[in-house]
Amino acid sequence: MTLGMVPFMFAFLLLVIGLYAIVAKRNLIKVIVGLLIMDYAANLFLVLVGYRTPAEGAPVAPILTSGAAGAADLAARAVDPLPQALVLTSIVIGLSVTALVVALAIRLYEKYGTFDTERMRNLKG
Amino acid sequence: MQGMSPIVKNMTRLVAGFIVLFGIYIVLYGHVTPGGGFAGGVILAGGLALVVLAFGEEFARKVLTHEAAQTADSLGAILFLVIALGGYMVGDFFTNFLEDGGTVGELVSAGIIAPCNIAIGIKVGAGLFGVFLALAAFRRVAPGPGGRTGMLQG
Amino acid sequence: MDPVLLLLLVLLGFMLVGSLIAVETRDLLSSVICVGAVGFGTSLVFLLLGAPDLALTQVVVEILILVVLVRVIITRRDETTMTSRATLPVGLVLLALGIMAAVVFGTLAKTDEGGLRMRPFGDPLLNERTEAAVMAPAGEKAPEGAPAEMPKSTGGAFLAHGLAAEQSSRGTGAANYVMGILLDYRAYDTLGEATVIFVAVIGAYAILRKVGRRRHAGNVADR
Numbered sequence: 001m002t003l004g005m006v007p008f009m010f011a012f013l014l015l016v017i018g019l020y021a022i023v024a025k026r027n028l029i030k031v032i033v034g035l036l037i038m039d040y041a042a043n044l045f046l047v048l049v050g051y052r053t054p055a056e057g058a059p060v061a062p063i064l065t066s067g068a069a070g071a072a073d074l075a076a077r078a079v080d081p082l083p084q085a086l087v088l089t090s091i092v093i094g095l096s097v098t099a100l101v102v103a104l105a106i107r108l109y110e111k112y113g114t115f116d117t118e119r120m121r122n123l124k125g
Numbered sequence: 126m127q128g129m130s131p132i133v134k135n136m137t138r139l140v141a142g143f144i145v146l147f148g149i150y151i152v153l154y155g156h157v158t159p160g161g162g163f164a165g166g167v168i169l170a171g172g173l174a175l176v177v178l179a180f181g182e183e184f185a186r187k188v189l190t191h192e193a194a195q196t197a198d199s200l201g202a203i204l205f206l207v208i209a210l211g212g213y214m215v216g217d218f219f220t221n222f223l224e225d226g227g228t229v230g231e232l233v234s235a236g237i238i239a240p241c242n243i244a245i246g247i248k249v250g251a252g253l254f255g256v257f258l259a260l261a262a263f264r265r266v267a268p269g270p271g272g273r274t275g276m277l278q279g
Numbered sequence: 280m281d282p283v284l285l286l287l288l289v290l291l292g293f294m295l296v297g298s299l300i301a302v303e304t305r306d307l308l309s310s311v312i313c314v315g316a317v318g319f320g321t322s323l324v325f326l327l328l329g330a331p332d333l334a335l336t337q338v339v340v341e342i343l344i345l346v347v348l349v350r351v352i353i354t355r356r357d358e359t360t361m362t363s364r365a366t367l368p369v370g371l372v373l374l375a376l377g378i379m380a381a382v383v384f385g386t387l388a389k390t391d392e393g394g395l396r397m398r399p400f401g402d403p404l405l406n407e408r409t410e411a412a413v414m415a416p417a418g419e420k421a422p423e424g425a426p427a428e429m430p431k432s433t434g435g436a437f438l439a440h441g442l443a444a445e446q447s448s449r450g451t452g453a454a455n456y457v458m459g460i461l462l463d464y465r466a467y468d469t470l471g472e473a474t475v476i477f478v479a480v481i482g483a484y485a486i487l488r489k490v491g492r493r494r495h496a497g498n499v500a501d502r
Contacts, residue, residue: 003284004399005387010291012387014298014317016380021302024372029307029352033314036344037298040321043333050434051328053281053401061329062438063159064454075439078456079329080405082434085460087333089472092163092249095340096479099256102351103483106260115357151335156453159331161461167339174346195484202477209470238453238462241469248473252480253343259487261350 007048014041028105028115035101039094043087050083128181137179144172152246153239162242166249173254177262185262194255201248208240284400287327294320307352315345332457405435437464 018041021034053059054077062081064074105115112120128134152165177185185191294317301313318341326334387397398404409431429436437460453459461469 062456080434
């Protein structure tokens with residue numbers, strides 16, 4: 001087993017921890033915490049896939065800092081910009097979805113007086 | 126929600142302008158340095174949230190109102206769509222119609238990317254600030270008349 | 280060993296410990312603060328992997344989420360004695376998740392036939408080169424003026440040829456390549472994302488609205 005697969009395994013482990021929190025916890029805030037952890041794990045995995053260790057020189061971010069002449073050097077050393085573009089939108093969408101879920105939790109607390117889903121199940125009506 | 130102590134209020138008076146300026150800088154230079162519309166918009170929302178947290182709910186009801194946040198959100202979205210439809214003048218939907226001007230690495234370059242960043246910065250900033258107001262700033266005790274948007278406690 | 284890989288593993292280990300604490304601790308405030316630690320750890324990993332836009336965005340998004348969550352929790356008291364669902368055997372859930380993790384790790388570890396054939400960390404698809412005809416959209420030929428050999432991934436093609444206006448790919452002129460992809464090549468996706476944010480924000484307003492709700496004895500807050 002190569003060492004090159006270990007970061008992906010760590011990201012997947014983070015995803016599994018988040019999934020466990022969503023499935024097996026009875027407090028609504030813990031479910032929101034699990035959703036957040038899964039979100040971070042998915043974004044992390046995408047960025048991990050795009051990283052490149054170049055043949056010579058240090059890896060560099062895909063931003064042109066020295067005019068149009070530096071484009072060739074950037075093409076040899078930069079990391080992949082496409083996963084970063086995807087993850088940039090994903091981070092802000094994660095924030096909006098978390099805000100929506102927290103609004104749901106606030107409404108549920110107003111109706112039942114608790115964050116506990118088992119007690120909500122008994123109080124239903 | 127009340128405001129905070131006078132120390133926090135004075136520090137906010139000093140610092141909030143710089144935070145908003147930083148957010149505008151990140152939005153405007155998004156095509157040259159790291160950042161862009163999304164990061165700058167979230168920074169703007171954070172700066173406005175700081176002001177509301179420090180000065181209390183009364184400030185949010187009078188100056189940085191919820192209606193203003195919703196209006197700015199919609200205006201940002203409409204501006205983005207207008208830029209997109211402006212591409213029809215040249216070719217198809219969303220073509221870069223301001224393309225040949227300026228050199229790479231300057232503020233004036235990269236066609237429609239800078240106006241698009243501004244539109245997205247306004248939209249994301251105002252939207253997330255409105256959500257912050259609805260979630261964390263308004264007191265929710267008993268239902269009553271709720272203002273024009275229905276968020277405020279009477 | 281590569282120092283970037285070592286630092287990355289240390290940061291990922293820190294994030295794993297933080298997420299375990301966040302999921303298992305009984306105090307809600309500690310749990311939210313640990314999620315904040317995981318988020319800031321993610322931001323550091325983004326910075327280490329050469330993604331400064333993402334690090335910036337992740338930090339400010341994390342701060343906003345923390346502020347909102349702490350304000351929601353701190354005024355609403357809730358005493359729970361047990362933390363796991365009563366109707367769901369926790370041991371069974373852990374066993375199922377463990378089997379899933381073992382299967383995925385097993386296929387990830389095999390880098391030859393039968394595995395996922397994922398490229399190892401640090402050696403992505405854009406290191407391979409292929410002819411320009413392969414990178415053209417399906418059913419079309421490569422345009423004239425395209426270079427003979429292009430990197431195999433779309434991001435790599437953009438890195439190599441995205442800035443130049445003479446060749447087949449239309450240059451964007453943006454020094455920040457990520458913004459060039461997001462707002463010029465894939466601007467339609469950005470419009471979709473603005474729509475998703477809009478809908479989520481309107482959904483939050485619709486849930487928290489007070490207009491039209493009547494006093495109802497079922498609402499605990501109305502008693």
